[in-house]
Amino acid sequence: MASKRKNMILLSEMVKTDFKLRYQGSVLGYLWAVLRPLLMFAILYVVFAKILRFGGDVPHYPVYLLVGTVLWNFFTECTGMGIHAIEGRGDLIRKLSFPKYIVVVSATSTAVINMLINMVVVTVFALINGVTPSLTWLLVIPLLIELYLLALGISLLLGAIDVKFRDIGSIWEVLMQAMFYAVPIIYPISMVLETSALAAKILLLNPIAQVIQDVRYCLITTETTTSWELLGVKLGLVPIILCVILFILAVWYFRRKAPYFAEEV
Amino acid sequence: MAFNAKKYLEKLRSEALAEAERDGVAIRVSNLTKSFKLPTERAWGLKQAIFNRLRGIKGYKKQVVLSGIDFEVKKGEFLGIVGRNGSGKSTLLKLLAEIYVPDSGKVTVNGSLVPFIELGVGFNPELTGRENIYLNGAMLGFSNREVDKMYNEIVKFAELEDFMDQKLKNYSSGMQVRLAFSIAIRAKGDILVLDEVLAVGDAAFQEKCNNYFASLHGNQTVILVTHDMGNVERFCDRAILIEKGKIVKDGEPKAVADAYRKLWD
Numbered sequence A: 001m002a003s004k005r006k007n008m009i010l011l012s013e014m015v016k017t018d019f020k021l022r023y024q025g026s027v028l029g030y031l032w033a034v035l036r037p038l039l040m041f042a043i044l045y046v047v048f049a050k051i052l053r054f055g056g057d058v059p060h061y062p063v064y065l066l067v068g069t070v071l072w073n074f075f076t077e078c079t080g081m082g083i084h085a086i087e088g089r090g091d092l093i094r095k096l097s098f099p100k101y102i103v104v105v106s107a108t109s110t111a112v113i114n115m116l117i118n119m120v121v122v123t124v125f126a127l128i129n130g131v132t133p134s135l136t137w138l139l140v141i142p143l144l145i146e147l148y149l150l151a152l153g154i155s156l157l158l159g160a161i162d163v164k165f166r167d168i169g170s171i172w173e174v175l176m177q178a179m180f181y182a183v184p185i186i187y188p189i190s191m192v193l194e195t196s197a198l199a200a201k202i203l204l205l206n207p208i209a210q211v212i213q214d215v216r217y218c219l220i221t222t223e224t225t226t227s228w229e230l231l232g233v234k235l236g237l238v239p240i241i242l243c244v245i246l247f248i249l250a251v252w253y254f255r256r257k258a259p260y261f262a263e264e265v
Numbered sequence B: 001m002a003f004n005a006k007k008y009l010e011k012l013r014s015e016a017l018a019e020a021e022r023d024g025v026a027i028r029v030s031n032l033t034k035s036f037k038l039p040t041e042r043a044w045g046l047k048q049a050i051f052n053r054l055r056g057i058k059g060y061k062k063q064v065v066l067s068g069i070d071f072e073v074k075k076g077e078f079l080g081i082v083g084r085n086g087s088g089k090s091t092l093l094k095l096l097a098e099i100y101v102p103d104s105g106k107v108t109v110n111g112s113l114v115p116f117i118e119l120g121v122g123f124n125p126e127l128t129g130r131e132n133i134y135l136n137g138a139m140l141g142f143s144n145r146e147v148d149k150m151y152n153e154i155v156k157f158a159e160l161e162d163f164m165d166q167k168l169k170n171y172s173s174g175m176q177v178r179l180a181f182s183i184a185i186r187a188k189g190d191i192l193v194l195d196e197v198l199a200v201g202d203a204a205f206q207e208k209c210n211n212y213f214a215s216l217h218g219n220q221t222v223i224l225v226t227h228d229m230g231n232v233e234r235f236c237d238r239a240i241l242i243e244k245g246k247i248v249k250d251g252e253p254k255a256v257a258d259a260y261r262k263l264w265d
Helices: A002-022 A031-051 A061-083 A101-128 A135-162 A167-182 A189-195 A197-204 A207-219 A227-236 A238-264 B002-022 B046-054 B089-096 B129-139 B144-158 B173-184 B203-216 B229-235 B253-262
Strands: B025-039 B060-074 B078-083 B104-109 B113-116 B191-195 B221-225 B238-243 B246-251
Touching: A002 A101, A002 B129, A031 A061, A031 A101, A061 A101, A061 A135, A061 A167, A061 A207, A101 A135, A101 A207, A101 A238, A135 A167, A135 A207, A135 A238, A189 A197, A197 A207, A197 A227, A207 A227, A207 A238, A227 A238, B002 B025, B002 B104, B025 B089, B025 B221, B060 B089, B060 B221, B060 B246, B078 B089, B078 B229, B078 B253, B089 B104, B089 B113, B089 B191, B089 B221, B129 B144, B129 B173, B144 B173, B203 B229, B221 B229, B229 B253, B238 B253, B246 B253
Parallel strands: B078 B221, B078 B238, B113 B191, B191 B221
Antiparallel strands: B025 B060, B025 B104, B238 B246
């Protein structure tokens, strides 16, 4: 199909341009893709592992913390770019006829590239920290795909709403600030478990928490609590089902609204 | 049911295409109507939207931009569309280009249509002239390799050999338009749709552009939207005058140009 080929050309060129523009004019350039999460990690590490001593008995706590920050950063960056994608590319949408999801996918792709680079850094850190490589590392791939589907679903849904109601971006930012503390990134979930098993269960129903805990389990140490362990097999499926339902709903809504983006944006 | 409806629409579409092909028609527009929702009270945020809803204000009024538009463009025909500012010309063009969806009526496009609603769509001031050629080329559906092949011709036609490694923001507006135009004329499609892109560059460059348009005449289906009655009489086989969303004259370029001039009497 000729139009399919055109769409692929458009998508790949937009991905390239977005990535190129991202770090243009900065001295360290692409290095920032790696530096940003590392610096954020350094801050969290000093505050939570050294001063507040959250790490406790978690093995490889620094890597454990780094994985959490990298995945969380990916999620916020991805949704942050994705939600504003349609609005930000209004110039194209008003003048070209093409499938609008391309804009959202290209906007989120920079975050995906950054995350993949960061996961390589994480792996190097893990090896330095004495984590033994194992086959379970491969399970990280489907987990990352799940997280991207969640971020993409939210981007499509909120991005389509953002065309009419620009408040969505600000609301989402605040929500993410709150969510940061609801996801076991800086604190181990065992800390919550000690006070309330119910609270820990509710926190682990969140797909972001589920992915982060599962990645830690597969990559770093089995001495961590995952959604499966705490909720059982049936309830453990809830976060994944949430992701799928949200994604389907988002695609349905986006497709319904997309024909009118050109006149509304 | 839903599946059948989709199949039915597909069938209608292919029948309309077959009919157009039989009649030697490139574009057939029948009973086309389009209206926009214009916000009366700015509902640019969630707060206003909720307030308006509560007070029973719809927040928009419907404005009919085009109504009952009927016309055909034969294969190989050079059609001019003229009309005053705000008469609905550009909306019509965007409907032909499938950027907008009609309220009712039908647009049948027999072949591939390349729209130029504006020159240099997607141009980025932070990128170099060279990078922008590839980017804009992708917007027109050209892969990197295809642009490679025509790169030299594009630069030569634009007369910008010495400026390709400079950022676009350092170009004069005339230079930008020349570059955009040089890329645009590489586009190959069965139907070209052009929105007032004739008047670009200095006198010498204008001459080149006019030669290009003259070369299209007779070989290509072209729809040209313009204010310049000289160009209508020079290039077009037929013209349409639109006034207040309706076709008021359809016929010889000379007669249409006269009718257009009379609008001010």
